Amino acid sequence: xxTIDVTAHKRRxxxxxxxxxxxxxxxxxxxxxxxDYVPDYIMRRVLDQMKYLGVGSITAxxxxxxxxxxxxxxxxxxxxTHVTSMFRDVEFFATLRKVITEKFRNQSFIRIWHAGCSSGxxxxxxxxxxxxxxxxxxxxxxxxxxxxxxxxxxxxxxxxLDAIQSYTKNYIASGGIEDFSSYYxxxxxxxxxxxxxxxxxxxxxxxxxxxxSFNEFNIIVCRNVLIYFNKNLQTRVLxxxxxxxxxxxxxxxGQGESIQFTTQEACYRxxxxxxxxxxxxx
Numbered sequence: 001x002x003t004i005d006v007t008a009h010k011r012r013x014x015x016x017x018x019x020x021x022x023x024x025x026x027x028x029x030x031x032x033x034x035x036d037y038v039p040d041y042i043m044r045r046v047l048d049q050m051k052y053l054g055v056g057s058i059t060a061x062x063x064x065x066x067x068x069x070x071x072x073x074x075x076x077x078x079x080x081t082h083v084t085s086m087f088r089d090v091e092f093f094a095t096l097r098k099v100i101t102e103k104f105r106n107q108s109f110i111r112i113w114h115a116g117c118s119s120g121x122x123x124x125x126x127x128x129x130x131x132x133x134x135x136x137x138x139x140x141x142x143x144x145x146x147x148x149x150x151x152x153x154x155x156x157x158x159x160x161l162d163a164i165q166s167y168t169k170n171y172i173a174s175g176g177i178e179d180f181s182s183y184y185x186x187x188x189x190x191x192x193x194x195x196x197x198x199x200x201x202x203x204x205x206x207x208x209x210x211x212x213s214f215n216e217f218n219i220i221v222c223r224n225v226l227i228y229f230n231k232n233l234q235t236r237v238l239x240x241x242x243x244x245x246x247x248x249x250x251x252x253x254g255q256g257e258s259i260q261f262t263t264q265e266a267c268y269r270x271x272x273x274x275x276x277x278x279x280x281x282x
Contacts, residue, residue, distance in 0.1 A: 120154030
C-alpha cells in the first residue's frame with residue numbers, strides 16, 4: 001500500500017492556493033491574466049522570482065508584486081518568452097518563402113500579424129524574406145507582445161554582434177539570397193537592423209489572453225506561444241486568431257504546436273505539417 005506523505009501533500013496544496021491567489025491578484029489589480037497558463041511553467045517562473053527577491057513563500061512574493069510595480073515588471077519579463085533568434089527554425093522560413101511566393105506575391109497588399117513577437121528577431125527575419133521577394137513595400141507587419149519593455153528592445157532593432165554569425169548561418173540555410181551583412185550596421189559591438197526593414201513594421205502592445213481582434217490579416221505568425229497555455233486558453237487564442245485571419249490566409253505555428261484535434265481543425269488545410277503552416281479554407 002502506497003504511503004502518503006501528509007506533510008508534503010499539505011505543502012503542495014498550500015502552494016497551489018498561494019499560486020492561485022497570486023495570479024488572481026495580478027489579474028484583478030493589474031489586468032494581466034496568467035490564470036490559464038500551464039501550471040508547471042508558471043510555478044518555475046514564480047520560484048525564480050522568489051529566489052531573485054529573496055522571499056520565502058509565494059504569499060510574500062504576492063505582497064511584493066501587489067505593492068511594487070517594479071516587481072511586477074520583473075515578473076512579466078520572466079514570463080515573456082525570449083528564447084529566439086533571427087531565422088530560428090530554418091525549415092519554417094524556407095517554407096514560408098515558398099508559400100508567400102505562391103500565394104501572395106501578386107497580391108496588392110499583404111497584412112501580417114506577428115503575435116508574441118518578443119524581442120523582434122523573427123519579425124525582422126520575416127521582413128527580410130518579404131524584401132527579397134520584392135513585396136515588403138506593399139506589406140505591413142503588426143508585431144505585438146504583452147511586455148512593453150521587450151517591445152522597446154524590438155523597436156530598437158539592436159542586437160549583439162556576436163550573435164550575427166549564427167544568424168547568418170540560419171539565413172543562408174533558410175534560402176537567403178543576399179549578403180546578410182547588408183541588413184544591419186555594426187556599431188560598438190552591436191548590430192543595428194537596417195531602417196528600411198523597420199519602415200513596414202508596427203510594434204504595439206497586445207495581450208493574446210485579454211485583448212481582442214484588431215484587424216483582418218493575410219498571414220498570422222504565432223510561434224511557440226500556445227505551448228505555455230492550457231487547453232482552455234489555447235482554444236480561446238485560436239478562436240481569436242481564426243476571427244483575425246482572412247479566408248485564404250495562412251497561420252504559422254511553432255514546432256510544438258498544431259491545430260490538430262482543436263475545434264478549428266476543419267477550418268484549415270495543412271500547407272506544410274513540418275513547418276506548421278496552415279491555410280484557412282472556411
